[in-house]
Amino acid sequence: MPSALSGTLSYIKNFLRDQDVAAIAPSSSFLVRRVCKWIDFDRDQVIVEYGPGNGVFSEYILDRMTAGSTLLLIESNPEFVKMLEEMTAGDPRVAVVEDRAERIVDILQAHEIDAVDYIVSGIPFSFLDDDTKHTLLARTRDVLAKRGKFLVYQNYNHLEAPLREHFSEVTKEYEPRNIPPTMFAYEARK
Ligand SMILES: C[S@@+](CC[C@H](N)C(=O)[O-])C[C@H]1O[C@@H](n2cnc3c(N)ncnc32)[C@H](O)[C@@H]1O
Numbered sequence: 001m002p003s004a005l006s007g008t009l010s011y012i013k014n015f016l017r018d019q020d021v022a023a024i025a026p027s028s029s030f031l032v033r034r035v036c037k038w039i040d041f042d043r044d045q046v047i048v049e050y051g052p053g054n055g056v057f058s059e060y061i062l063d064r065m066t067a068g069s070t071l072l073l074i075e076s077n078p079e080f081v082k083m084l085e086e087m088t089a090g091d092p093r094v095a096v097v098e099d100r101a102e103r104i105v106d107i108l109q110a111h112e113i114d115a116v117d118y119i120v121s122g123i124p125f126s127f128l129d130d131d132t133k134h135t136l137l138a139r140t141r142d143v144l145a146k147r148g149k150f151l152v153y154q155n156y157n158h159l160e161a162p163l164r165e166h167f168s169e170v171t172k173e174y175e176p177r178n179i180p181p182t183m184f185a186y187e188a189r190k
Helices: 004-017 029-036 056-064 078-088 101-110 130-143 160-166
Strands: 046-050 070-075 094-098 116-121 144-155 169-175 183-189
Touching: 004 078, 029 056, 029 144, 029 169, 029 183, 046 056, 046 101, 056 070, 056 078, 070 078, 070 101, 078 094, 101 116, 101 130, 116 130, 130 144, 130 160, 160 169, 160 183
Parallel strands: 046 070, 046 116, 070 094, 116 144
Antiparallel strands: 144 183, 169 183
């Protein structure tokens, strides 16, 4: 795992080159803990992460998930993909995929995964047009297991209404200890 300084420098570099990176610093440990408290780490789980970046959530999840769990990381930025591959090398529980979250159905099929217990997402939904956003939310709900959860964090509260359209129950929390201090976290149940 990169140090806090090198992690932030890699964000700034990638932020300047790729607008989808959408952040100048990785998520804070406060945000990571707030989101991941919704995951039951006592059981084997299939977990997917959309937009892991340099892996702050991935590392926290890998440290806690069981030997029988699976973590599938879907990241569109090739530099972050390289960092994630290095970070997770040799861990048989992980697969890193350079692709877009919008292709979740095909990606799961390629990995022979039928249903997902948790999808954790930090991709900037505000950058997606309405059609793409609703299609991705519908696909995300569809690939979740019956008791599956979509755990998503976003700047500002723009995603609450769309989440409520697609998920049966949505819990929202605000996390100010982050750069920027405008983060909302949601636990959305299928
Ligand atoms: C705001 S950063 C969050 C990174 C990391 N999860 C964190 O919390 O520090 C968004 C990440 O999502 C990736 N990304 C953006 N759009 C994506 C998409 N459609 N599919 C997969 N990854 C995407 C970006 O390259 C970037 O790594």
